[in-house]
Amino acid sequence: MAERKESWTSLASLLGTLAFCQTFLQLLLPPELRLASLKFLTRALRCFSSHCYFDVAEMDGVNTNELYNAVHLYLSSFASTSASASRLSLTRARNSSVTTFGLSSNDSIADVFDGVAVHWEHKATQRQPQPSSRRSVPDEKRGFTLRIKKRDKDLILNSYLDHIMDKANDIRRNNQERLIYTNSRGSESRGRPWEAVPFKHPSTFDTLAMDPEKKRDIMEDLRDFAAGQAFYQRTGRAWKRGYLLYGPPGTGKSSMIAAMANFLGYDIYDLELTEVPSNSELRKLLMKTSSKSIIVIEDIDCSVNLSNRSKAPKAPPPQSYSAPDASNAASGGEDWNNNTMTLSGLLNFTDGLWSCCGSERIFVFTTNHIDKLDLALLRSGRMDVHICMSYCSYPALKILLHNYLGSEGEAAASELREAVEKAKMTPADISEVLIKKRRNREKAVSELLEVMKARAEGNGEYGG
Numbered sequence: 001m002a003e004r005k006e007s008w009t010s011l012a013s014l015l016g017t018l019a020f021c022q023t024f025l026q027l028l029l030p031p032e033l034r035l036a037s038l039k040f041l042t043r044a045l046r047c048f049s050s051h052c053y054f055d056v057a058e059m060d061g062v063n064t065n066e067l068y069n070a071v072h073l074y075l076s077s078f079a080s081t082s083a084s085a086s087r088l089s090l091t092r093a094r095n096s097s098v099t100t101f102g103l104s105s106n107d108s109i110a111d112v113f114d115g116v117a118v119h120w121e122h123k124a125t126q127r128q129p130q131p132s133s134r135r136s137v138p139d140e141k142r143g144f145t146l147r148i149k150k151r152d153k154d155l156i157l158n159s160y161l162d163h164i165m166d167k168a169n170d171i172r173r174n175n176q177e178r179l180i181y182t183n184s185r186g187s188e189s190r191g192r193p194w195e196a197v198p199f200k201h202p203s204t205f206d207t208l209a210m211d212p213e214k215k216r217d218i219m220e221d222l223r224d225f226a227a228g229q230a231f232y233q234r235t236g237r238a239w240k241r242g243y244l245l246y247g248p249p250g251t252g253k254s255s256m257i258a259a260m261a262n263f264l265g266y267d268i269y270d271l272e273l274t275e276v277p278s279n280s281e282l283r284k285l286l287m288k289t290s291s292k293s294i295i296v297i298e299d300i301d302c303s304v305n306l307s308n309r310s311k312a313p314k315a316p317p318p319q320s321y322s323a324p325d326a327s328n329a330a331s332g333g334e335d336w337n338n339n340t341m342t343l344s345g346l347l348n349f350t351d352g353l354w355s356c357c358g359s360e361r362i363f364v365f366t367t368n369h370i371d372k373l374d375l376a377l378l379r380s381g382r383m384d385v386h387i388c389m390s391y392c393s394y395p396a397l398k399i400l401l402h403n404y405l406g407s408e409g410e411a412a413a414s415e416l417r418e419a420v421e422k423a424k425m426t427p428a429d430i431s432e433v434l435i436k437k438r439r440n441r442e443k444a445v446s447e448l449l450e451v452m453k454a455r456a457e458g459n460g461e462y463g464g
C-alpha cells in the first residue's frame, strides 16, 4: 500500500515537473522551437497517462473516411440529450425529413459502451490553401479524437467501432426516405441500371386488412429475418428470403410489399422483367442492388414466358437441358442461353451463387394465377414463404372499417360477418364502397351490407 502511494507521489511530481518545463521552455525558447518542444512534452506526458487517444480524420488521403461519417451520425443520436455536449451543429441531408445533431468544433461528448467510459472530442482547424490540388477538399480539417483507458483498448477496437458502424447505418436508413427503384431497357448503357424515386406508400401492417394471426406470423418472420445475421452465418445460408404472394386482384399483394418495406425500412427494387433482355442483364441488375432491400417481381406469370422453357427462342444443347423437372434451373446451374431471359436465369438470380452478392435481401414474387407457375418456382425451398391473399374475411373487414370509418361496425357485427363471408369480395372492392360513404358511418355500413348481399346473391349464396 505504502509502495503504491509512493509511486503515485512520484508520478504526480514527474507530471508537475513536466508541466513546469513546458511553461519554462515556452518562455525561453524562440517561437520556431516552441511548437516542437510542445509536441515533445505532450508525447512525454501521454507516455505516463493511463489513457490512449485515437484520431479519426474526416479525410483519408483524398478519400472520405467512412468511420468519421459513422462516428458523426452515431454521436448525433444522443448528442441532443447529452449533458456533456454544449454546442451542436444541425444538418439535414438530401432526401431526408430529419434534422441531425452534430458536435460543433472543439466540443466533446462522453459515451459508455459495455460499461466502459469513452470520450469523444470534435476538432476542426482551418486547412492551408492548396492551389495545386485538383480535387476539392473541405476548407476545414476535421476529425474526432477518441480518448479511452489503455486497458479498454481491445474492447473498443474490436467491438465499439463495429457497433458505431452498425448504428450509423441504421440511423442513415431511418433518416432517409425509402426509395423505389425500377429498371428500363437501355438504362444500363446510360450508366444507371436502376432509376430511383422516393417511396412514400402509406401502407403499413396496421392498415393492411388480413387475418391478424397471419399478419403477426409474417411480421415475426420478417423481424427474425432482419435480426438473423448470426443465424444465417452459422447455418451457412445466404442471408435472403423469398416470399410468393398469390391471390385475386385487389386482395392487397402490392399493399403487403409496401407494408413490408415500411416495416423493415428497406428500399424496393421493382424489377420489370419485360425490360430485361437477357440473363446476363438480369445478373448485372442484381449486382447493382443494395443490401437491406426488397426485390419485387410483380405478376410473375405474365411478365415473360417463363413457364415453358422449351419454347425459348434457341434450344439448348440436349446434354445440358433436363426438362421437365427443371433440375438444371433448380440446382442454380449455369443458364444455357445468355441472349434471352429464361426461368433458369431467373432462378439463378434468386437462388444461385449470384443471389448472394450483397446480403439481407428479400425477394417477393406476386401472381394472380399460382396454377400457371412453373413447378420449379413452387418447389419446396424455392420461395421460403407462400402467402395466400384472399377475399375479405370478417377480421379483415373490421380492419377496413376501422381504417375508413374509425369504428368496427359493432352494431351490425353479426350481419356484417355473415354477409362478408358469403360475398367473396376483395378488400379493394370493399374499400371502394367505404371511401365513397366514409362521411356518414351508419350509411356506409348499410350501403356496404347491401352491396355485399347483392354480391352474395350473385354468387348464389342468398338465393331461394
Ligand SMILES: Nc1ncnc2c1ncn2[C@@H]1O[C@H](COP(=O)(O)OP(=O)(O)OP(=O)(O)O)[C@@H](O)[C@H]1O
Binding pocket: 207, 208, 209, 210, 247, 248, 249, 250, 251, 252, 253, 254, 255, 256, 368, 389, 426, 427, 428, 429, 431
Ligand atoms: N388487404 C388489404 N388491406 C388494405 N387495403 C387493401 C387490401 N387489399 C387491397 N386494398 C386496397 O385496394 C387497393 C389495391 O390493392 P393492391 O394493389 O394491394 O392489390 P393487389 O393484390 O396487388 O392487386 P393486383 O393483383 O391487381 O396487383 C389498395 O390500394 C388498397 O387501398
Ligand SMILES: [Mg+2]
Binding pocket: 253, 254, 255, 298, 366
Ligand atoms: Mg399488385
